[in-house]
Every structure is written in C-alpha cells, then in structure tokens.
Amino acid sequence: MKQEYIIIASLLLLFFLIWKEIKRPLRAHLALRLAASALAVVALACMIIPITYSAPAPLSSFNEIVLFTTGSSKEIPVTYKNSKKITTDASLATVAISFIPDLSVFLSAHPDISNLHILGNGISDHEWERITARQIRVSYQAPSLPAGFIKAGWPHVIRHGDKLDIYGTYHNTDNDSIKIVLTGLGTAMDSTTITKDSSQHFQLHCLPAHTGATVYELQAFKGNKLVAEEKVPVNILPGSRTRILFLSSSPGFENKFLASWLYQNNYPAAVRNTVSQGKYEQQFLNLPAVGLQHISSSLLENFDVLIADDMALSALGNNEVAAVRAQLNKGMGLILQTDSAASLSGFSRSFAIKKQAVQHASARALVLPGQGTKTKPLPAEQWFSISHDPYAQPLVTDEQASVIVSSRLSGEGRIILNTAAYTYSWVLSGNEENYSAFWSLLINKASRQARPQSKWQQSVAFPTVDIPTGLVLETTSEQPPIIKTDAGELYTTQTPYLPDTWMATWWPVHAGWQTLSGSDTVSIYVFEKGDWSSAKASELINRNTVHAAQYKSAIEKQNEVRQQEKRVPVFIFYIAFLGACTYLWWEGKRA
Template identity: 50%
Template sequence: MKQEYIVIILSALLLLFLIRKEIKRSNRSWLAMRIIMSVLAITSLALLFIPVAFTTTKEKPSSQILVLVTPGAESEPDSFSSYKHITTDQQSSSPDITFIPDLPIYLSKHADGINSIHITGNGIMPYEWEILKEHKINSSYTPPSEPGGIIHADWPRSIARGGQFQVQGVYNNYGGEDLKVVLTGLGTSLDSVNIQKDSSQSFSLACQPSHNGNTIYELQAIRNGRIVSVEKLPVIIHPIGKPRILLLSSSPGFENKFLGTWLYENNYPVAIRNTVSRDKYDHQFLNMKATALNTINASVLETFDLLIADDNALAELSPSAAAALRSQIDKGTGLIIQSDSNRSLSSFSRPFILRKQVIGQTAKRNLSWSGNAPQKNQLSAEDWFAIQPDPVAQQLVTDEHQSVITACRLSGKGKVILNTAGTTYSWVLSGTMGSYSSFWSLLISKAGRTQKKETTWRYSPAFPTVDSEVRLTLEKNNPMPPVIKTTSGDLYTDQTPYLPDTWTGNWWPATPGWQTLSSTDTVSIYVFEDKDWSAAKAKAQISSNIMHAEKQTSAIGTRNKIITETKQVPVWFFYAGLLIACSFLWWERRAAG
C-alpha cells in the first residue's frame, strides 16, 4: 500500500477520535471552533507527508529568436542581424555565427528559451522539422536562389541488355556562356545536348547498352572545351532470356523477311510460318528445333512467349485456333499485330480504332519513341494509317503530328500491340540499323511475358549517400521478418502496418560505390559520395524545406508559446496551519480550566 493511503487512513481515524472527544466534553463553549481547529490540525499534519502540487501557465516572451544558418545561405535582411546566429555546418561558423554540433541536442537543452527560429540556406532535414514542431517553436524559412548545374535527373536503375537507357533532367546554366551536356560510357560519348546560356533547360539523352553488369555512365557538362562538372549514372544491365517467338504471315513480304533475319542475328529463337497458298505453308526455324506448325492449337502456342502476325493472318485462323490464342494471351503470351488497313480484319485488332492518315505535302514522316531521336526515324508516308488515341491504351510510337502509330493494350495477363508502321525494313536499307533495332526491341520488350520477381526492392532517397540514412523496402510474402545482410552487418526489418507483405529497414552505408545487399535474394545499390549530385540534392532539400515551413506555420501559428509549469506547495505552509490549530486548542483548554 502506498504511503499516501496509509497517512490518509491514520489521519481520518485520528480526526474521528478527536471530534468524538470534543463532542463528549461537558463544556459546550467554543465547540464549533474546536472541531474546525481539530480538522485543520490533522489536515496540516497529513499534508506534511503527502506532497501537494499545482500547475501554472505563462506566455513565452516573443523576443527570443534564433537564426539558423545552413549551407547555401545568402545575404539576409537587416532585420535578422540583431538576433543570435547558430549553425550545424562548421564551415559556415564565424565569430558572429556559433557552431553547434547537433540541432536536436541543442533544442533539448534550450527549447524553453527559444520562441522562434528563422532558417536560411538549403535548410534542415525532415526529422529536424518534426523536432521543432514537438517543441512548439515557431519556424520560418527563406530559400536561396536555385543552384546552378543539374538540379534534377532521373534514369532507370535497372534495364535489360539491348533496351533503351534514357536520362532526363533539368540544367540551370548561370555561367553566361552556352555549354554542352554529354552522356558518356565506357570512354565514349554516346549522346549530347546544348544548353543555352542564362537558362533553365530540360534535356533528354539516351543510348542502347549492348553489355551486361553493373555500369557507371556519366553526365559531363562541358563549356569551351573544359569539363565543369561530372555526375555518375549507375545502372544495372542484366541479360534477358530471349522470348520464343512465332511469326505468322498471310503472304511472303519484305517486312517479315527482314524481321526474321534481325531476330536470328540477335539470337531470338523464332519459328516462321508464311502462307504460300490455301492450307500450304513455308516453315523456317531459327535458333530452335523444328516443330509442327500446320495447325495452330493450344499445345503449339504454349511453347511460345510472343506471337508476331499480320492482321490478315489472324483473321484466317480457325475459330478453335483463335480461341486458343485468346486463352494464351490472357495467361501472359504477348501479341504484336501488323496492320496495313484502315479497318480491323481480326477480333484481336478490333479494340483499336484505325483511321486513314492525312499525308499532306510530305513524302516521309518522322517517328519517335522513348529513347530514340525522332529525326533519324523517317518512313514513307504512303498508305499510312494511325490509331485513334485511347485512354486505356499506351502510346508507344508517334509521328511529328502526334498521331499514334503503335499502341499497346492489356488483355488479361498479356499485352496486345498494334503496329501500323509496315515498312520498317527501309531503315535497314538506308543504313539506320540503330532505329530498326531500337524500334523492334521496344515492341518485343513491351509485349513479352512479364517475369514476376520473388522479392521487390525499393529504396529512398534517390541518391543514397555515405553516412546518410537510406530507407529500404522489401515486398516479400514471408512469415518471419527478413534479415538484410550488408557489409556493415545484419539489418533487421519491421513489418509495415496493414501491409503484411512489406518490410522496411534503415540502412546507413559506410562506403561509396556498388553495395550488394542480400536477403531471400540479392540487390546491388550504388552509394554516392557526399559531393556527388550536389546541385540536385540542394534543390531537393530546398523544395522539402519550403513544404515543411508551410506546414509548420499552419500547425503552430505565429502566437507566443504557452508554457505549463508544475509547482509544489511549500511545507512551511502546513507547519503554520498545524501550529495555529494546536495553539488555539491549547489556549481553549487552559481558558476553560
């Protein structure tokens, strides 16, 4: 039993005893006063052993303002010059700016004396904004000018060999002279773009890797023949299992002949069936064993991952063959339809709406698609058909008038692509083999059967940096928390609430370069040095601080902070009450004599 309860019980018993004694006294004078003083005496005695506290509130004075200087800070208004300046960046410290090693620790000791903090420069981390909010410190932020250089860049971290590696970004050129941004890899310039002086310009550069493994491309900014900056572009280029392709043609033609040759030269296992006459076919088997193709049925289609056919060949399929193909597409087999008509001939092309293309005065038109330069992809405009835009269809290839030439739709687990560019072999004849390879690599990769990974890895931020926190996320159906093995030791994960297949962990990489993490499988993550992508990091941090400052202002407001304090009643107060009550009872007893 707690001490307070014992004191209360004993005090109550003692008080009842004293009141009973006072009531039974024959002298009834001063009875009420004697009872009151008895109560005061016993209560004061009890409160000597039971602490009594009370709370008070007061407003914090508004004059206590700090200025937090962070890297990238510019000149500040004169209105802030009289306030105390602090910084967590040792290089920014000076006789007028006090260096503090850690902002959260500083606030834990001095928060009660701080009413407001004004932040200059690139800003602070998100968790530091949360600490300011917890301490109810009013915060404001003045962002600096946007940094010069590459302030934004995005590229695929993993691609298949032969696919398009494309990097897109924004460059702030404040140098007063034009410059060139060059994509380089393996010691070779692969693509470039000119950036005008005194401008903020978007750019897009691309190449088509022909090797496997972890690769570091670079973005070089060159002005007057001198390299002014170099940024790394890590990417994992992995080999892909070549899909088994069945090529059906309603009649022999140049398009399928050149396509079959290209597939063979690129090691695709391909079977070709050309219709010679009714129920008579010419068969070719490239990079694979021969198989019976006279009758198309489920057992034949199950051996292929992708079917490329002209719309007329699909229309000539028997109802049972068409049903078998539809079933295989729903299971994941891809279909690429070649169309040279303004109407659908088969049920497979019917979801796409075709229309005649307006030729106008041009004999050729430029095609464009992701990762390739449109000026290099000219095709004849004769007998040109386009696809009507559809919100449920992905546009893969367009011309300079934004007409859709090739589009993709989902069908069950598979994909159906309709292609109206029927003379792509002319690229081979004109020597632009790169355009031909890029075009068909895009279509085959889009239509190919999707291979689902057992574990999906994600990480943030986009630029993992040495000695900075990296948030790892694994999507894995696992009954037990997976353990991630790193070069720094084992990393234990937590299950995400309401997402039983998602596990997260915080990783602090210790060394730069490629790092291999392993759990149920492995993943390679490139860790940047602190100096890498400085402009992009600064831009991202400035944007984050602007957002947090707006939220902080609306959440805390501009009022003075109210401080709640707990104080204990001094014990001398109860000694005085006990002394007064006992003195009266003693005097009354003597006077009654």
C-alpha cells in the same frame, strides 16, 4: 515598505520643514529655502520609492536565436544583429557565430528559447519534428538556388539494348553558356548546352554496348574548364530474350527480314508459313524444334509474342482461336499484320481500318510519339489508317497524324494492329536504326511481362555514406526477408496494406557499389558526402520551405517594439538631495 506610508511620512516631513522655515525669524530667501526643503524631501522620497519609466526593450534577449546552416553566408543580416547566433556547420563558426554540435541537444539544454530563425539550406526532417513538438516559433529564409546540377534522374537498372535516358535541371549562374557532356568509359556520348544565367532542363541519351555496373559522368564545361562533375551509376543487365512465334498465310519479305533480324540478335523465334491448304513450312531459329501443326494453349505458353497476319488467323480452327484467346488473357501479346481494309479474323474486328487514298506509291516518314523520334521515309504501295478509338492506344503515326499502329488491351495481354507492311525496305536501304526502333517498340508493348523474383526500390535519390536510406522490397516469400549487406543484416517490416512489400532502413558504411541480397541480389551505388551537393542542397531547401509554410510559423515583425519598465537611477535623486541639504546648511551658516 509600503509606498503609501513613505509618501505620507514624506508629506509630514515636508509640512514640518515648511512650517519651520516660515517660522524662522530671518525671512531672507524664503522662497528658495522652501524650494530647497521641498526638493530635499522629494529626493529622499524618490530614493526610497522606485520611480520607473517604460522604454523599448533591447532585442538581445536570450529567447531568440538565429541558426546559420550550411549554404548561408557568414554575413549577419541587420535584423539579427542583437540575437544570439549559432551554427551547426564548423566552417561557418566565427567570433559572432558560435558552433554547436547538435541542434536538438542545444534546444533541450535551453528550454526558454521561443523563436528560431533559420538561414541557409535548412535542417533535416527529424529536427523539424523536434522543433514543432516544442512549439517553438520558426521562420525560414531560403537562400538562392545553388549553381550546378540541381535535379537529375535516370533509370538505375536497364537492360543491354535499352536506351539510357538521363534528364535533369542545371542552374547556370555564370555569365557564360555551359556545355554539359555525358561521358562513359572515357568516351563522350552526348552533350547539350545551357544558356547563361538560366535554369534549364536537359535530356541526354546513350545506348550502352556493354553490360555490368558502370558509373557514367555528367560533366559541365565552361569553355574548356571543368566546372562541375557528377557521377551517374547505372547497372546494365544482359538483355532479356522475348520468344516470338510467327504465323503467316504466305511467305513474304516482311516476316523473313524480321525473323532474320531476331535470329542475328540471338532471339528465339519459330516461323510457320502456310504453303498450301493444310501444308506448313516450319522454321526454328535459336529454338529446339516443336510441332507447330496444331496451335494449342500449351504450345503458346512457351512464347511471349505471336506475330500473325489477318488471313492466317482467320484460317485457324475454333479450338486454336480459343487457345490464342486464352493465352491473350494470360498475358501473351498479339501483333496483327494487315494489308487490307477488310478484317477477316475476329481479332481485328475491334479496330476500324480505313484505306488512305494515295494515287501512287509514296514514301512517308513515321513518327514514334512515345520516343519523340521521326523515322526516315518508308515507301509503300498503299497506306492505311486506324480510326480513332477511345480504348486503343496509338503507337505509331505518320507525318499527317494518321494512326498506323494501335494497341488494345485484351485480358492481361494486348492486341497490336500493324498496318505498315513494308518496313523491310528500311533494312534494304541500310536503315537498321529505324527498323530496330520500330520493331522494338511493338514487341516491347506486346510482350508478356516478366515476373521477377523481387523488386528493389530506394527511397532516397542519392544514397550517401552515413545517411539513412530507406529500402523497399517487393517479394513473395512466406518468411520476412532479411537483407544482407557488407556491414551486417537488415530486418524488414511489412507494410500493413500491401502484404508483399517490405521496408528496411539501411545506413551505408562504405561508398561505391554495394551488393545487397535478399531473395536475390542487387547492386546499389552509394555516393560520398560531397557528391551531388547542389542537388541535395536544392532538395533540402525545398523541404525546408515546405515545412516552414506548413507550420505557418512566421515570427513577429522585428519593427514591433516591446516595452519594458526601467528604473530611474537613484544617483540623480541623491545628488539632488545632497544639493538641497548643502544649500540649506550654507544658507544657515551664512545667516
């Protein structure tokens, strides 16, 4: 019924009643009677016409939900008291928080949800995609960082003779300092301490003496109690042997000690010492004999590093020099030993060598900046330094920061100039460690690179059972490679702009070392669900924070109140109407 008609009708009724009252002969309580009639009419009208007022709307509207994910506490923050609370983690389900098996299914079953608050570690990437596709406004509140190993990294494959470096971050929330120990094969290898109430980086080293796929352990101790323990799987392959050719203009101790060190460690080496004009003394260690009289490109093809001194190179003929240059272009390395400031051969002319003024034999410690190690002092009669060169990389400096060894690129290979000519005195004093570190650095830099058949990478830091891991395979093969796993075969897709790179997604079924084979075989360690939980949690928190910031979905402030229209209850008007009618009737009866 139109409200206007009712108002007109009630007004008419009102006038009629007032006229009737005035017209009544008995004029007692006229004012009261008029008021009562007016009240009756108004109440009747109000009963029919809905009177509304605006009031703040209650917050328990179904459009907003709060999602508790793993890593949040069961306490409900005050602001979300009235919203619907759900969780995907069964351990967080309580009377107030209901458990849902899957967020995407829930969202598609309730299309009217407009606001989502996420507490805890967060949700996965594909769930974020669903949410943003549906234009739901999301807010994410990151919890505090979990205690334990929140970051860790190490090389998954090393060779026997390489150092294993493990680095990471430990978040210590205890009021006590924590000791982190790297344990392998039942023996503690290295340890460090993390101060209390801090998040600190750590770096641990060890030198494995065995080969094979091994699982090391990172253990965190508080006093004597084990607080956290994580697995570090490493695959240690047998060492690769670089082949080395020595050309020297005179027999000397330096080459002798270096050749014998390589021989004892089963490295193939060939030595050619100049004894007199055109007369050479040849020595073959772990190699079958070849003719070293004439240096040709095909001879150098069989070697990875050429260690020669300046005078020997200057005594080479033109074709021999051309052969060396050709091989340098193809990737071979040249280590030039020099003991004077003058450069005799064309190879050393690109470096500017200065002789340092020392009055007598002094011993200086060398610094290997790349490895951060400082060696024991090396005694020498004279010291040289290499001037600054923007195209050369300094490899070894001495304690006064003069460059002793420096390296330049030449074609695909490198030329390394070494001015320390007395390193054999380390061997004589029994310092095997510094000697091997120095020469491993130089030979590693110089050596021709190995061309593996294929190279494997994993896209996830900790491959876990039942969680997809992306695999990237670099290989040259005509056909698309097929990766065989113990649970079946994986088919790869090629990346459009890198034709030798193939990608596949692998869902590991079993935990432990798994062997995958494409064109060659690789062992990848798959973790259990509970391994590296702190690291996975902190990574998830980071990702969710990034997602939340990217989509800029801040929900409106909770303080902003929405207004709602509410109807005054009819009961009041009914009572008023009844009261007024009763008074009129009684008044009438009384009179």
